[in-house]
Amino acid sequence: MSAALPRSEHGSRVPGWYLPEEPAKEPAGVPAPEQVAVPPALRGEIEAHLAAYPERRSAIMPALKAAQRHYGWCSPQAIEAVAAVMELTPAELEAVATFYDMLETEPRPRERHDIFVCTNISCSLRGADALYEALLAATEGQESLNVRSFECLGACELAPMASIDGSYVGPLQREDIPTLLDDLAAGREALPDKQLARRPCADPAAREPAPKKGSGSRTTKLLFAGIDEPGLATLAVYRSRGGYEALAKARAMSAAEVLEQIEASALRGRGGAGFQMGKKISFLPKGAAEKYLVCNADESEPGTFKDRELIQKSPHMLIEGIAIAAHAAEIERAFIYIRGEYERQADILEAALQEAQQEGLVGAPGGEERPIVVVHRGAGAYICGEETGLLDSLEGKRGNPRLKPPFPAVQGLYQGPTLINNVETLATLPRIIAMGGERYAQLGTETSTGTKIVSVSGHVRRPGNYEIELGIPAREIIYGLAGGPPEGREVKCWFPGGSSSPVLTAAELDLPYDFDTLAKAGTMLGSGAIIVVDDATPIIDVALKVAKFYAHESCGKCTPCREGTRWTQKMLERMAAGEATPMDIEIMASAQENIIGNCLCVLGDAMAMPIGSIVRRFRAELEEQIESARQRAQGAVA
Numbered sequence: 001m002s003a004a005l006p007r008s009e010h011g012s013r014v015p016g017w018y019l020p021e022e023p024a025k026e027p028a029g030v031p032a033p034e035q036v037a038v039p040p041a042l043r044g045e046i047e048a049h050l051a052a053y054p055e056r057r058s059a060i061m062p063a064l065k066a067a068q069r070h071y072g073w074c075s076p077q078a079i080e081a082v083a084a085v086m087e088l089t090p091a092e093l094e095a096v097a098t099f100y101d102m103l104e105t106e107p108r109p110r111e112r113h114d115i116f117v118c119t120n121i122s123c124s125l126r127g128a129d130a131l132y133e134a135l136l137a138a139t140e141g142q143e144s145l146n147v148r149s150f151e152c153l154g155a156c157e158l159a160p161m162a163s164i165d166g167s168y169v170g171p172l173q174r175e176d177i178p179t180l181l182d183d184l185a186a187g188r189e190a191l192p193d194k195q196l197a198r199r200p201c202a203d204p205a206a207r208e209p210a211p212k213k214g215s216g217s218r219t220t221k222l223l224f225a226g227i228d229e230p231g232l233a234t235l236a237v238y239r240s241r242g243g244y245e246a247l248a249k250a251r252a253m254s255a256a257e258v259l260e261q262i263e264a265s266a267l268r269g270r271g272g273a274g275f276q277m278g279k280k281i282s283f284l285p286k287g288a289a290e291k292y293l294v295c296n297a298d299e300s301e302p303g304t305f306k307d308r309e310l311i312q313k314s315p316h317m318l319i320e321g322i323a324i325a326a327h328a329a330e331i332e333r334a335f336i337y338i339r340g341e342y343e344r345q346a347d348i349l350e351a352a353l354q355e356a357q358q359e360g361l362v363g364a365p366g367g368e369e370r371p372i373v374v375v376h377r378g379a380g381a382y383i384c385g386e387e388t389g390l391l392d393s394l395e396g397k398r399g400n401p402r403l404k405p406p407f408p409a410v411q412g413l414y415q416g417p418t419l420i421n422n423v424e425t426l427a428t429l430p431r432i433i434a435m436g437g438e439r440y441a442q443l444g445t446e447t448s449t450g451t452k453i454v455s456v457s458g459h460v461r462r463p464g465n466y467e468i469e470l471g472i473p474a475r476e477i478i479y480g481l482a483g484g485p486p487e488g489r490e491v492k493c494w495f496p497g498g499s500s501s502p503v504l505t506a507a508e509l510d511l512p513y514d515f516d517t518l519a520k521a522g523t524m525l526g527s528g529a530i531i532v533v534d535d536a537t538p539i540i541d542v543a544l545k546v547a548k549f550y551a552h553e554s555c556g557k558c559t560p561c562r563e564g565t566r567w568t569q570k571m572l573e574r575m576a577a578g579e580a581t582p583m584d585i586e587i588m589a590s591a592q593e594n595i596i597g598n599c600l601c602v603l604g605d606a607m608a609m610p611i612g613s614i615v616r617r618f619r620a621e622l623e624e625q626i627e628s629a630r631q632r633a634q635g636a637v638a
């Protein structure tokens with residue numbers, strides 16, 4: 001979470017609020033609009049955001065972002081301006097601003113370059129930590145360069161990568177640093193050859209030699225075939241390839257008939273929990289007051305970058321899917337909550353949405369067409385991927401998860417029944433309607449139907465997104481498609497569904513990659529993000545990366561998560577520093593058991609499950625590493 005507002009020299013957050021020697025001030029409240037001079041352009045922007053939502057508070061995040069762009073940061077003046085236009089108190093806005101990483105609550109130089117180096121697990125496995133240190137050293141003392149280590153930015157195929165003034169760049173090597181700094185100093189685009197935006201095609205097979213015949217490779221494009229076609233993000237090209245025909249077909253059917261097709265497909269959610277979409281829709285009360293559809297495009301589970309590629313290349317496929325889902329569930333208003341770091345993808349999505357709205361395919365706020373679709377940009381917080389944290393965030397609050405039940409299908413956005421689905425889940429609907437639910441269900445396995453986009457990263461030769469039929473052996477994905485670990489290396493372990501999934505070992509590479517097999521093996525398919533770790537990587541480094549991430553991202557609402565994640569991180573740091581004994585492994589393992597199932601949402605579990613699995617599967621190696629760290633530390637003292 002981001003830092004709090006700067007404290008005054010007296011240490012009080014609100015200067016002079018309780019210090020007797022300062023003159024008394026008016027109590028903080030809603031500033032009278034006439035007292036605050038809000039620049040007209042900013043006022044206009046905030047008012048436009050207000051018009052996009054049925055409830056004013058939802059415009060807080062976009063309004064704060066607009067004010068930040070105007071004033072350079074979320075300064076007290078910026079907050080007052082937003083408060084005046086939105087008729088809220090500055091305190092309400094501060095509470096939101098201090099939660100999100102991308103809302104800056106400390107002054108920043110106007111002319112500053114942001115270099116955010118991803119040091120999360122997939123980038124770290126490919127040298128991000130050393131790169132970050134080298135960048136820090138090379139930029140020391142340069143105030144105009146803001147070099148920060150960042151959590152997963154959702155572009156692990158570029159690892160190690162960085163976001164430079166919002167543009168994704170990678171893979172980065174230390175040798176790139178001088179050119180990068182020269183580019184920034186000269187006001188040029190940074191490392192143009194390494195910009196994600198300039199890649200003609202992010203298909204990994206197009207960058208690296210294709211796997212040899214007989215290596216067990218399969219086609220990587222099945223239902224999403226054609227996604228690499230240039231221009232597909234435009235309505236004209238999308239339509240020329242049959243785009244929006246499925247929507248027309250769905251609209252010619254009744255809502256119940258469309259739902260039947262979705263149920264027949266047995267499509268399971270692609271965002272993490274794997275819950276059947278058709279069932280979720282059927283939980284929504286019929287004929288209730290306004291219902292909502294929310295597309296979860298927060299994509300922040302480390303190792304996952306499929307939604308980013310889908311949105312970037314085929315935003316209309318998602319919009320069409322949303323319109324189909326809205327028809328099946330009889331919903332008139334939809335929001336796409338996209339993570340704040342995906343600025344480029346959000347721009348592409350908004351442009352596509354505008355085209356679709358102009359053609360009357362979906363509606364815009366204030367218009368007649370339905371469903372109304374609005375893109376809502378997040379501001380940097382992993383927890384907002386969790387569906388109830390996302391809902392709070394969309395309502396203009398801090399992204400704290402809610403107690404469940406009630407589940408969102410009963411009481412979600414603005415307390416109304418809400419259908420929440422992942423980007424990939426929704427983007428699959430046009431194919432399901434086009435081919436028929438039953439035919440779709442023939443793909444994959446009986447209980448894990450269809451295809452899945454798998455993001456493969458870490459120690460593989462061809463990191464990237466691959467579409468696979470569910471149920472193929474994991475070995476085919478890791479070795480056949482992604483090329484396996486580099487020459488001379490073997491797989492030590494792999495996360496099958498993002499960094500929150502319990503790890504599996506090389507002995508489990510032949511497991512069919514589907515929801516139920518992985519659950520039986522004690523892990524989960526999750527978001528379909530496979531992170532491969534080779535045998536040269538100390539397991540303690542992997543555990544520490546995982547713990548650090550969840551400790552950083554815990555929203556702090558419940559004690560087992562807030563304390564447990566930090567405590568686990570500290571334990572692992574002690575182990576790595578040679579200050580622990582093998583008995584500490586036991587203590588750490590039992591702490592994980594006390595976190596699992598004891599938190600409001602599963603963020604705590606998301607750390608405890610992989611850490612628990614690492615202890616179970618790699619205890620001997622952990623013991624060895626604790627011992628060798630102790631010897632090193634003692635040697636250093638002697």
Ligand SMILES: Cc1cc2nc3c(=O)[nH]c(=O)nc-3n(C[C@H](O)[C@H](O)[C@H](O)COP(=O)(O)O)c2cc1C
Pocket residue numbers: 268269270271272273274275296297298299300301382383384385386387388420421422423425426601602603606
């Ligand atoms: C801590 C946490 C983070 C999550 N992050 C995401 C995310 O980034 N994207 C996503 O689609 N689902 C995420 N989920 C799962 C959502 O809560 C929810 O199950 C999902 O959006 C439902 O969509 P689906 O049924 O289509 O998978 C997360 C869950 C948890 C507990």
